[in-house]
Amino acid sequence: MSTSEVDSGKIQIVDANPTKDFFITMLTRDITLVRSIIDLVDNSVDAANASEDLENKWIKITLSDTKFSIQDNCGGIAEDIAMKQAFRFGRPSDAEDSIHSVGRFGVGMKRTLFKLGQNFVVTSHHQESSFEISVDVNTWLSEPEWEFELVELENDSDDLGAIIEVSNLHQSVMEQFTLNSFINDLDDEIGLAHFKGINNGLQISINGTNVEADNIMIKQSEKLNIVGIEKNIGGVDVTIRAGIGPRDKHEGGWYIVCNGRLIAAADQSKLTGWDADGIQKYHPDYAYFRGIVDFECDDSDKLPWTTTKTGVDSDNGVYRSARTEMRSIMRKIIPFLKEKAKETSDFNKELIGEKPMDEAIESAEEINIFEAEYSQNFISPEGIQPNQILDETTVTYKIPTDELDLVKEILGASTAKEVGLETFNYFYENECED
Amino acid sequence: MSSNSGNIINYSVRPAKNVERKMIRDLFLRLRSFGELTNFQYIGFGAKYFVDFVMFHKHLHIKKMISIEKDRGNVERYEFNKPFGCIDIKNEQSNDALSKINYDKKVICWLDYDGVLTNNVLTDVVILLENAKSGSTISVSYNSHPYQPLKLKEKYGDDLSQSELILKELGCSIRKEMLPTKILEQGTLKRHNFSKILRSIIFNQIDKTLLNKNAGLKNDEKWIFSQIMFFDYKDGAYMSTIGGVLYQKCDEELFNNCSFDSFDFYKSEDESYSIEVPNLTIKEINRLRENMPLTEFDIDNQAIFPKTIFSEADILKFSKIYKYFPSFSEVESA
Numbered sequence: 001m002s003t004s005e006v007d008s009g010k011i012q013i014v015d016a017n018p019t020k021d022f023f024i025t026m027l028t029r030d031i032t033l034v035r036s037i038i039d040l041v042d043n044s045v046d047a048a049n050a051s052e053d054l055e056n057k058w059i060k061i062t063l064s065d066t067k068f069s070i071q072d073n074c075g076g077i078a079e080d081i082a083m084k085q086a087f088r089f090g091r092p093s094d095a096e097d098s099i100h101s102v103g104r105f106g107v108g109m110k111r112t113l114f115k116l117g118q119n120f121v122v123t124s125h126h127q128e129s130s131f132e133i134s135v136d137v138n139t140w141l142s143e144p145e146w147e148f149e150l151v152e153l154e155n156d157s158d159d160l161g162a163i164i165e166v167s168n169l170h171q172s173v174m175e176q177f178t179l180n181s182f183i184n185d186l187d188d189e190i191g192l193a194h195f196k197g198i199n200n201g202l203q204i205s206i207n208g209t210n211v212e213a214d215n216i217m218i219k220q221s222e223k224l225n226i227v228g229i230e231k232n233i234g235g236v237d238v239t240i241r242a243g244i245g246p247r248d249k250h251e252g253g254w255y256i257v258c259n260g261r262l263i264a265a266a267d268q269s270k271l272t273g274w275d276a277d278g279i280q281k282y283h284p285d286y287a288y289f290r291g292i293v294d295f296e297c298d299d300s301d302k303l304p305w306t307t308t309k310t311g312v313d314s315d316n317g318v319y320r321s322a323r324t325e326m327r328s329i330m331r332k333i334i335p336f337l338k339e340k341a342k343e344t345s346d347f348n349k350e351l352i353g354e355k356p357m358d359e360a361i362e363s364a365e366e367i368n369i370f371e372a373e374y375s376q377n378f379i380s381p382e383g384i385q386p387n388q389i390l391d392e393t394t395v396t397y398k399i400p401t402d403e404l405d406l407v408k409e410i411l412g413a414s415t416a417k418e419v420g421l422e423t424f425n426y427f428y429e430n431e432c433e434d
Numbered sequence: 435m436s437s438n439s440g441n442i443i444n445y446s447v448r449p450a451k452n453v454e455r456k457m458i459r460d461l462f463l464r465l466r467s468f469g470e471l472t473n474f475q476y477i478g479f480g481a482k483y484f485v486d487f488v489m490f491h492k493h494l495h496i497k498k499m500i501s502i503e504k505d506r507g508n509v510e511r512y513e514f515n516k517p518f519g520c521i522d523i524k525n526e527q528s529n530d531a532l533s534k535i536n537y538d539k540k541v542i543c544w545l546d547y548d549g550v551l552t553n554n555v556l557t558d559v560v561i562l563l564e565n566a567k568s569g570s571t572i573s574v575s576y577n578s579h580p581y582q583p584l585k586l587k588e589k590y591g592d593d594l595s596q597s598e599l600i601l602k603e604l605g606c607s608i609r610k611e612m613l614p615t616k617i618l619e620q621g622t623l624k625r626h627n628f629s630k631i632l633r634s635i636i637f638n639q640i641d642k643t644l645l646n647k648n649a650g651l652k653n654d655e656k657w658i659f660s661q662i663m664f665f666d667y668k669d670g671a672y673m674s675t676i677g678g679v680l681y682q683k684c685d686e687e688l689f690n691n692c693s694f695d696s697f698d699f700y701k702s703e704d705e706s707y708s709i710e711v712p713n714l715t716i717k718e719i720n721r722l723r724e725n726m727p728l729t730e731f732d733i734d735n736q737a738i739f740p741k742t743i744f745s746e747a748d749i750l751k752f753s754k755i756y757k758y759f760p761s762f763s764e765v766e767s768a
Contacts, residue, residue: 234650277643278529278557318650324643328564331533335526377536385506 020141023089028115033176034186035310036115037061038193039108040070040164041204042261042309045197047162048074049260055201061186062207063177068116068169073161076126079152087133087148109164118168123153125162130155187211193309196260199370216255218290219244219364220372223381227329228374236302236318241374242291242329244336244361252287254326256312258295258303264312271314273327279334285341288361289333292369293322332378339383351386395420448669449711452760455486457699457709458573458677459493461662462542465679467691468569469540471495477502477535477543480523482515486544491518498539500524502531529554532561541570544677550577551632552607556639563643563659568685573663573677574636580628580672595619600628604635612638629666629674630704636676654684662694664701667709674706698754709755712748719752719759728753 031039041059048057051074059072077086089110113120114137121134130153140148169177176182187206191198191214198204198213205211218226218241226243245251254272256264268274268282272291275281295303295318304312304319312319340357347355360381397420404419413419465471471494480487480501490496499521503512512523524531528545543566545558555574562572586599594602597617604613614634621627640659648656661678681689694700699707714722722744725732732738733749752759 234652236650277560277639278553316650320646320649321651324564324647328533328561331529331561331564335530335533378534 020146024114024137024141027089027111031111031115033115033173034182034189036108036112037068037070037186038190039112039309041190041194043109044070044072044074044162045194045202045260047072047076048197048202051075053201054197057201058203058205060205060208063183064207065174065178066167066169068166068173068177069164071161071163073159076124076130076160076162077122078126079124079129079131079150082124082131082133082150087150089146113164113166115170116166116173117170120164120166123163123165125153125155125160127160128155183207188214192265193262194260195262196257196370199368216290216292216369217245217366218369218372219246219361220367221360221364223360223379224364225379226369226372226374227332227376227378229325229329229376231322231325233318233321234302235299236295236297238318238322238325239294239296240291240322240325240329241369241372242289242326242333243369243372243374243378244288244333244364244380245290245369246366247287249284249287252289253282253291255290255292256295256304257292258305258309259297259300261305261309263305263309267312271312273323273330277327279327279330286334286337288337288340289330290369291326291329293326295319295322333380336378336380343383346384346386352384354384356381357383395424449760450667450669450709451673453709453711453755453758454665454667454675455489456758457665457697458544458663458675459489460697461677461694461700462490462494462571464692464694465540465542465569465571467688468681468685471542472497473539474498474542474570475500475539477532477541477545479503479528479546480512480516480521482512484515484517484521486546487521488517490542491520494542496542498522500531500535502526502528502545504528527554529557529561532558532565535565537565537567539567541566541572543571544573544575544675546575546675548577550579550607551635553609556608556612556636559636559639560643563640563657563680564647566680568657568680568682569688570680571662571677572659572680573675575673575675576632578625578629578632578666578672578674580623580625583623596622600631604631608635612642614638625672626666626706626708629672629706632674633664633676633704633706654682656683657681658683658686658689660689661702662692662700664704664706665699665709666706710751711755711760712751714748714752718743719761722749722752723756723759726753726756 028036041061044059048054048059051057057072057074059070059074062069062071086109113122113135118137119135120137121132123132124130132151132153133148134151135148183206187209190204190206190211194202194204195213195215198211199215203210220226220243224244226241228239228241230237230239232238251266253266253268253274254264255262255266256272264272270276273279297303302318304314304316306313314320336357340361343352343355343357346352347358357380404416407413407419407423408416411419411422413422463471465474474494474496475498476487476490476494476496477500478486480503484501487499487501491499497520499518501512501516501521501523503523503525504527505512506525509523509525512525516523524535541562543562545555547555555576559572559574562570566572581600581603583596583599586603587594590599590602597619600617600622601613612635614631617631618627622631644657644659651657657680659678659680661676663675663677665675667673667675679689679692695702701707721738725738728749733746739749
């Protein structure tokens with residue numbers, strides 16, 4: 001290349017601005033439809049929590065093949081929050097702390113709206129002001145500016161709250177909204193994610209049907225208790241409770257809650273301490289195990305959740321310290337469950353005549369884990385040791401079949417067992433006995 | 435802990451262990467800086483002889499004592515042999531027993547395993563690190579006999595190097611993540627070098643556990659494990675003991691006040707203190723003892739230590755441990 005044609009030193013600008021299309025595609029891809037709807041519920045719950053009384057608060061979700069809406073009486077969105085944060089992509093670093101919130105990363109609402117359909121309208125009645133934002137996504141995509149128009153409304157509504165409506169639903173969304181199984185999934189997931197809020201009086205409904213809290217039940221009696229501790233770790237209040245629940249292979253494990261929002265359910269992996277440092281892999285014998293960890297902090301940045309709120313950020317320091325405590329609690333309960341499994345097997349082999357551990361579990365009252373009292377030590381019944389005299393041991397081993405057959409023939413034995421016994425006795429008599 | 439070693443030999447007549455036990459007692463006495471020793475709890479493997487329990491009850495005045503005994507077959511015999519009423523025998527595997535113990539009191543713990551270093555030992559250490567209060571001590575003893583290369587070759591084949599063979603064998607009883615990534619190619623058959631490898635495994639586990647435990651804590655709440663002892667000794671099999679104090683940063687001054695470093699057997703790094711008990715008669719011991727502490731001049735003094743009777747090595751070995759030298763004599767009772 002001839003250098004004479006190059007205007008050396010000239011600076012050209014490469015356009016690296018993201019296209020809106022790319023951004024929206026990336027944004028909406030990494031979350032499931034159910035989860036994205038729960039993001040909107042999270043916002044409503046945050047608003048409800050701000051008023052501190054969940055008793056008369058409701059969130060109504062309506063979905064059909066033409067329209068989606070979520071309406072609440074939880075207080076609405078303040079106009080300045082809407083102007084500066086709520087509709088901004090990503091949370092500005094100088095944003096005011098929304099105290100004790102679940103919404104955090106500044107992507108939730110927008111991500112959901114773009115994921116659902118072509119047109120959306122957000123209407124809010126807040127005690128200070130009311131407004132409406134109406135967007136036609138196709139038009140918005142064709143404009144270079146990253147802006148939405150906010151129309152102020154007369155602030156006369158008695159019912160403070162927000163309404164979000166999405167119409168012109170995307171094809172795939174429309175299809176799923178008509179599926180009964182989708183509604184059931186959504187119901188289950190909301191019941192699980194917000195079981196604490198629902199327990200505290202918040203009403204959430206889907207197409208007119210109330211969502212029931214999916215409570216974590218635990219067994220409590222004089223013979224069986226719940227282990228728990230409260231600790232402040234790096235400014236985060238951590239409460240850990242664990243004990244024996246109803247036997248269910250899929251529901252056993254740890255439940256992680258951040259500011260009232262369940263972010264991991266029935267975790268049975270290394271993430272929550274299983275299969276590490278001497279604690280065994282989760283196993284059907286441990287199907288009785290229930291543990292719940294509550295992280296509470298006004299500064300929700302400190303909490304160990306991922307942006308989709310579907311998982312635990314295992315690098316989070318507070319979480320790693322808490323996991324040390326979780327391990328310590330698991331270790332108190334796991335020996336009981338191992339003994340319990342042995343009790344069942346001993347009983348089935350008729351080595352013992354009673355099952356005190358099993359009876360203690362069966363007769364204990366089943367209560368919501370949040371209503372249970374807890375203490376530092378695990379109280380559980382002792383198992384019975386079988387009165388077995390251990391002076392006999394079973395030996396099994398493999399040998400070539402042709403060799404076995406030869407010995408069989410020479411001995412005149414008819415079974416392999418007989419061969420084993422005879423050859424052992426032969427060795428013992430000739431080489432061991434004095 | 436296991437009934438087996440208890441059947442083979444009475445713990446109290448292992449001379450090196452006897453010396454070690456008394457050195458450990460003197461280290462533990464320094465824990466007063468963290469609080470009255472009577473308010474600590476002792477956790478150990480008392481077996482049938484409870485030698486350590488007797489010593490720590492008499493000298494440290496500890497009243498809450500827990501002996502872990504995995505042998506469920508002879509419960510009554512262990513109970514019968516308890517020297518004091520304050521000993522509580524937990525008839526369980528150590529992992530389970532340690533998980534359930536109440537850690538309200540600071541712990542003085544010496545887990546004297548008669549076997550080799552295994553995951554079980556590491557898990558016991560983890561459980562104590564997870565639960566014990568600031569100012570507790572954790573110590574473990576284990577068999578540290580170096581491997582025999584021919585046996586390893588027979589097991590794993592000729593094509594592996596010595597370091598690969600050793601790592602493979604260690605991997606049979608220890609979780610892979612705790613093994614050192616690299617060990618020396620030569621010299622690992624020497625007992626002190628092999629003992630260093632085992633020490634590094636224990637510290638890999640300690641470091642990992644505390645890193646996680648400390649991750650979310652404020653600076654002055656953070657936990658530290660400071661090694662105070664690392665013994666290598668032999669009464670038949672090669673054994674090693676590693677022990678240290680677990681405390682929080684805010685208690686660092688209390689730890690410093692213990693002045694463990696005033697003992698010549700205090701070891702905080704990967705160099706061990708080797709306990710060697712020379713084989714001497716009572717008459718020889720008396721002559722040596724009369725001339726302690728040793729001066730350089732005395733070693734070569736033929737009138738005191740005739741070379742035909744006292745080797746220089748024995749004189750030096752004795753001078754290192756004379757305050758702790760065991761005195762055994764046969765007692766016959768009718």
